[in-house]
Amino acid sequence: MLTERQGGRLPPWRDAVRQDDLPSLHTLAAGIDRDRDAVIAGLTLPWNSGVVEGHVNRIKMVKRQMVGRAGFALLRKRVLLAPCLGRAV
Numbered sequence: 001m002l003t004e005r006q007g008g009r010l011p012p013w014r015d016a017v018r019q020d021d022l023p024s025l026h027t028l029a030a031g032i033d034r035d036r037d038a039v040i041a042g043l044t045l046p047w048n049s050g051v052v053e054g055h056v057n058r059i060k061m062v063k064r065q066m067v068g069r070a071g072f073a074l075l076r077k078r079v080l081l082a083p084c085l086g087r088a089v
Helices: 007-019 023-034 036-044 050-065 072-081
Strands: none
Touching (some): 007 036, 023 036
């Protein structure tokens, strides 16, 4: 399902999980049900948010490096002026 973009197989999988005696998978299935359309789209469509997640990860790294060293103004400059290749200013 994950590697071959077969989101249509999710409902039968979910039904099989509910019939099994595995409480942790029941919890997972219930969480998937809360946002079923988005999960199926994520398993089916070719788009992803990898680039955005990369930028978020870079910003969090810069923030961790600056803890206790400077105020928000310097952190803002460092995030906005840092090249997109992940190098710090």
